[in-house]
Amino acid sequence: MGDGGGNRSMTTPPSSRRVTTSATAILSSSFVLIYALVLVTQFAMMGIVSDRANVSTGGHHATIPNAMSGWTKTRRGGGIGGSSRRTVGGARSSSTTTTTTIELAAMASSIAGRWNLTTHNAVALLLRQFDRVDDYSYRTDFVHFHHLYKSGGTSISNLMDKAFGGLIDGGILPGSYESGNFDHDEALADIERRMSTGTSREDLPYVASYAHTGLRPVYGPRGTRTGTFLLKQLPHRRLRVITMLRDIVDFRASNHAMIMCGLNYEVTRWNNEREASGLSRVCTPRDGLNISLMVDRKIGDLMERCRAEKEMLAGGVTPKKKLYPQQRRQCAGEEAGTDTLAHCRSADHLLASPQYDKHYRSMFHALMGRFHRGQKFTNVTAYKGMGYGFDRAEDSPGYSVEKVEEYTLEDLGGLDTTISGAGDGVGPPEPDFVWFGITERMKESTVLFYYQFRLKPLPRTPIHRVQECRPNSWWTDENREVVKAREPADYAVWRAANAIMDVRIEKMKMEIRSLLRAGETRESLYYVDWDQLEEMGVKL
Ligand SMILES: *[C@@H]1O[C@H](CO)[C@@H](O)[C@H](O)[C@H]1NC(C)=O
Numbered sequence: 001m002g003d004g005g006g007n008r009s010m011t012t013p014p015s016s017r018r019v020t021t022s023a024t025a026i027l028s029s030s031f032v033l034i035y036a037l038v039l040v041t042q043f044a045m046m047g048i049v050s051d052r053a054n055v056s057t058g059g060h061h062a063t064i065p066n067a068m069s070g071w072t073k074t075r076r077g078g079g080i081g082g083s084s085r086r087t088v089g090g091a092r093s094s095s096t097t098t099t100t101t102i103e104l105a106a107m108a109s110s111i112a113g114r115w116n117l118t119t120h121n122a123v124a125l126l127l128r129q130f131d132r133v134d135d136y137s138y139r140t141d142f143v144h145f146h147h148l149y150k151s152g153g154t155s156i157s158n159l160m161d162k163a164f165g166g167l168i169d170g171g172i173l174p175g176s177y178e179s180g181n182f183d184h185d186e187a188l189a190d191i192e193r194r195m196s197t198g199t200s201r202e203d204l205p206y207v208a209s210y211a212h213t214g215l216r217p218v219y220g221p222r223g224t225r226t227g228t229f230l231l232k233q234l235p236h237r238r239l240r241v242i243t244m245l246r247d248i249v250d251f252r253a254s255n256h257a258m259i260m261c262g263l264n265y266e267v268t269r270w271n272n273e274r275e276a277s278g279l280s281r282v283c284t285p286r287d288g289l290n291i292s293l294m295v296d297r298k299i300g301d302l303m304e305r306c307r308a309e310k311e312m313l314a315g316g317v318t319p320k321k322k323l324y325p326q327q328r329r330q331c332a333g334e335e336a337g338t339d340t341l342a343h344c345r346s347a348d349h350l351l352a353s354p355q356y357d358k359h360y361r362s363m364f365h366a367l368m369g370r371f372h373r374g375q376k377f378t379n380v381t382a383y384k385g386m387g388y389g390f391d392r393a394e395d396s397p398g399y400s401v402e403k404v405e406e407y408t409l410e411d412l413g414g415l416d417t418t419i420s421g422a423g424d425g426v427g428p429p430e431p432d433f434v435w436f437g438i439t440e441r442m443k444e445s446t447v448l449f450y451y452q453f454r455l456k457p458l459p460r461t462p463i464h465r466v467q468e469c470r471p472n473s474w475w476t477d478e479n480r481e482v483v484k485a486r487e488p489a490d491y492a493v494w495r496a497a498n499a500i501m502d503v504r505i506e507k508m509k510m511e512i513r514s515l516l517r518a519g520e521t522r523e524s525l526y527y528v529d530w531d532q533l534e535e536m537g538v539k540l
């Protein structure tokens with residue numbers, strides 16, 4: 001346990017003891033000093049920490065008086081409304097912002113354990129996350145939000161509208177859609193309109209865009225349309241990317257219910273009818289909701305529309321709204337005795353269906369563009385309908401769970417600027433991830449969003465399209481286990497992402513504490529979402 005000063009005084013010089021004691025409050029209760037010493041010994045041998053702190057492991061003595069100041073000083077004041085005023089003065093910080101590398105290592109190790117990370121360098125990469133230099137600036141950068149279907153991205157798009165768009169008039173590039181693909185023509189029209197009225201390219205106001213459309217890879221033979229477009233139109237801006245990811249089962253449950261099968265619509269309709277006849281609204285099979293029955297209704301309705309259309313056409317009448325060929329084929333299939341929506345009837349049905357292989361394998365492929373370095377980048381990133389067409393990451397040459405964890409920690413974690421669609425380290429660097437959110441950790445995600453971009457928190461995070469019935473309540477524990485077993489690559493991405501987020505939350509807390517100690521106030525730290533932090537139970 002990290003309590004008491006007895007053991008630690010052995011490892012900490014008197015000058016920083018007071019500080020170290022307060023910093024231990026940050027640590028999770030599973031801090032084991034001996035283990036931390038072993039870790040630090042290992043890192044020292046691996047040369048990981050020795051370049052930023054002096055580590056002497058002889059006689060179990062580790063002295064890192066100023067390990068933290070390295071990153072408290074690296075936050076540049078480049079963000080919106082930012083200035084170098086917020087950087088912590090060196091002399092002052094050395095006595096007030098110290099957390100020892102031992103403590104950081106223990107924290108990283110505990111986080112790696114929490115998310116079952118198995119790659120040998122997980123702790124080292126999480127430590128690098130603590131040290132990551134934040135060089136985002138709205139003056140020089142352009143951020144694209146790649147919104148995967150059903151990942152909570154509508155809320156983020158709205159938040160970007162208000163937070164970025166509200167601060168910089170015209171800051172959001174037109175063509176951005178909260179639930180659509182990026183409209184390049186609309187963007188181009190706006191750019192041309194502004195430039196024809198005297199705005200120079202360098203003075204175009206755009207700082208961000210959002211859409212279901214992916215940006216990566218910008219370079220190389222697989223360059224995306226959006227990447228190519230932005231390179232051409234905003235050549236003076238550094239492209240960065242942000243995204244959201246989600247628990248891999250909830251992600252599939254939501255795509256299944258809402259994109260693939262349209263079940264939420266049916267459930268709401270059914271509940272409205274229940275309510276009209278004095279019954280309560282229900283959401284789970286336990287309470288009497290039968291998804292299969294919803295599918296029957298859906299098919300019944302479609303059959304009725306097919307019949308009506310046939311009748312009209314036979315009578316020489318042109319229907320106002322024609323059915324799609326696909327819908328007619330579905331009717332024909334049903335008439336021939338095929339259950340065309342069998343995969344919609346339950347999670348079990350989906351998991352047993354070829355539809356799963358077609359659409360639900362390695363759904364995070366588009367997130368970074370690949371899962372590990374051995375894999376080629378794909379530009380199948382703009383979701384259109386259900387045609388993801390992703391192969392199983394597990395079948396790619398060089399794949400292992402560890403490689404995916406490692407790659408996620410580096411790439412999604414924003415640690416590697418050598419990644420390029422035109423060849424790692426050879427081509428120009430791809431847009432790096434400056435932020436990502438996790439749907440089921442929305443509070444932490446938005447707190448980190450404001451903090452990262454130096455934006456004033458909105459009074460309330462816009463929550464859009466939150467469904468009354470959560471589709472994951474139709475999925476059993478066994479269903480969840482099946483998905484986890486089938487999707488080790490997606491699961492590794494999600495676990496590593498959670499570990500990165502844990503580090504970022506800890507890092508943010510430490511930074512805020514040190515800034516407060518250095519004389520900043522709650523008011524001057526306007527980009528800290530104090531209310532949400534309080535709701536999260538964070539004391540600063
Ligand atoms: C470590 O300490 C020694 C002497 O105390 C000093 O000469 C050296 O520059 C330090 N190394 C680092 C990386 O700070």
Ligand SMILES: *[C@@H]1O[C@H](CO)[C@@H](O)[C@H](O)[C@H]1NC(C)=O
Nearest residue numbers: 113114115116117491495498
């Ligand atoms: C980590 O592994 C343990 C043991 O297998 C398991 O109970 C736990 O759910 C796993 N946690 C995560 C985040 O995968």
Ligand SMILES: *[C@@H]1O[C@H](CO)[C@@H](O)[C@H](O)[C@H]1NC(C)=O
Nearest residue numbers: 221222223224225379381382
């Ligand atoms: C992917 O790359 C091909 C070949 O360069 C290009 O034709 C296509 O438009 C790209 N797709 C997307 C979604 O950007």
Ligand SMILES: *[C@@H]1O[C@H](CO)[C@@H](O)[C@H](O)[C@H]1NC(C)=O
Nearest residue numbers: 290291292293294295296345
């Ligand atoms: C759910 O509906 C299907 C019809 O699609 C029916 O066969 C099944 O018995 C129903 N299940 C329950 C538990 O009522």
